[in-house]
Amino acid sequence: MPTAASADPLPVSDTRAEAIQVEDLHKSFGTLEVLKGVSLNAKKGDVVAIIGGSGSGKSTMLRCINFLETPSSGKIVIDGEEVEMNADGSPANRRQIERIRTRLAMVFQQFNLWTHRTLLENVIEVPVHVLKVPRAKAIARAKELLERVGLSDKADAFPAFMSGGQQQRAAIARALAVDPNVMLFDEPTSALDPELVGEVLTVIRDLAAEGRTMLLVTHEMKFAREVANHVVYLFEGRIEEQGPPAEVFGNPQSARLKQFLSSVA
C-alpha cells in the first residue's frame, strides 16, 4: 500500500526559508545611478558571491541591504520581514531597521574594529550593549570566538597593534558574536597584504562549510568559485549574469563577464 509521501510525484522543491530578498533595487548618488534595478534572492544556507568590476555597484548593493546606504527605491525583505520604506527609500521605522540590523552582521573592507577598545571588548560590545546579553556570558562566548579565529592570545590587545589579517579575523569574531542570520562581507580581503589574505579566507571558508548564510562581495574569484553556491556578476548597476559558480566561471555567457573574468584571472 503506497504511503502519501512515496506517492508524491513532484520533484523535491527547495523548502529552505528565504533569508534575503531584494527586488528591483535602485540607488542614485545625486545624478549618478549606481544600481539600476537589482533583484537577488538568498535562502538560508546560501553563500552568494557578488563579483564585478570597480564601480559596478556591488558594495553599494550590499550596503543597501542593511541600509548603511539608503536605497532610492525597491523592496528589501529580510527573513520574511519587509523593511518599511518611505517614498524616498529611507527606512520608515528606525526601530525596525535597528532590530533587523542586529540579525545581519557586516564585515568591512577596512575592518572597522573600534580602535578605543580591546579585541575582547570589541567582540562583547554588541552582545552586551545592543542584545543585552549578561556580560559574563558574552565574555565566555567572545573568548570561544576569538579562539576559533586564532586570536585567543590577543584578547586584551588593541586593534592598532594588530596586523590587517588579525584585525579582520577579529572583525569576523565580532560579527559571529551576534549569532547573525546572515553575514555580509564587503570585500573582506581587499585591504590586506597578499600574504595575509589566506588566513582570513580560511576563516570564511569554515563559516561557509558550517552552513551559514552569507553574502560576499569579493575580488577573489578562485575563492568565490570554491565557497559560493551562487554567483552574481554585476555590471554598471545591473545583474549581467548569475548562476552556480561552475556555470558562471566555467561557461560564462555574456561577453562582458568573459572579458571581466579574463582580466582578473
Place this chain on the structure above:
Amino acid sequence: MITFKSFLQPHRIVMMALFGAVVLWCALSLRWDWLPKYAPLALEGLWTTIWIMVVTTVLGFVLAVPIGLAQAIGPWYLAMPARVFCTIIRGTPLLLQIWLLYYGLGSLFPQFPWIRGSELWPYLRQAWPYAVLALTLSYAGYEGEVMRGAFSGVVKGQLEAAKSFGMRRFTMFRRIWLPQAIRNVLPTLGGETILQLKATPLVATITVIDIYAVSSRVRSDTFIVYEPLLLLAVVYMVIAGLITLAFRRFENMVPR
C-alpha cells in the same frame, strides 16, 4: 623609559647640581620668614585655586560636548547659537567676561527683591559663583570648538560598524562616538586644562582668595615682592606638571 641610571650622565649631573645650587641659594639668601604666618592662608588659597580649576573644567567640558555636537551635526537652530557662543567667548578677554558677570549680573540681582529673598541669595552675594560661572563658560567656549572638530574627526567606519550592528543612536554616541572623539583630542584638552589653571588668578580681581590673591596679600602686608611670586610660580608649575602627567596616563591607557 626614564630609569634612574639614565640620570647618571655627566651633563645631567651638572644640570642637577646647578639646579640644586639655585634652590639652595634661594632658600638661604631670600626672605622666607613670612612663610609660617601665611602658610594656613596659602593652603586655603591653593585649595581654592585647585577646586575652581577642577570644577570649571569639568562643568565646562560637560557644556562643551553638546556645544560641539550641535556645531558638528546639529540643525541650524542649534548650530548657530552654539557657534555664536563660541565666537563671543573666544573673541573677548576672560577678564572682561568675569567683570561683566560679577559687576553686571552681580549688581543687577540685588535690585530684584525676589532674588534677594531667595534661598540662593547667600551664594549670589558672594564672588565665587560668578568666578565659577565665567571660567566654566570660557572653558565651554574653547572646548566646544575643540569638540566640534573632535566629533567631525571620528572615522566614519567606526560609526558605520556600530550602525550596522543595530546599535541605537544614543548607545552609539555614548559607547563609540564620544569616547573616540575625546580620545582624539586628549592632548589638546590637556593643554587647555593647563591654560584654565593659569586663567584662575583672574578670579582674584573679583575678591576670590585663590593662591595668587594670597601672594598679593603677602606683598601688600610685608612689602616682600619677589619671594611670594617665586613660590607662586613653583606652585603653578607643579600643578601644571601633575595635569600633564594625568593626561599622559589617560592617553597611554588607550592607543589611537
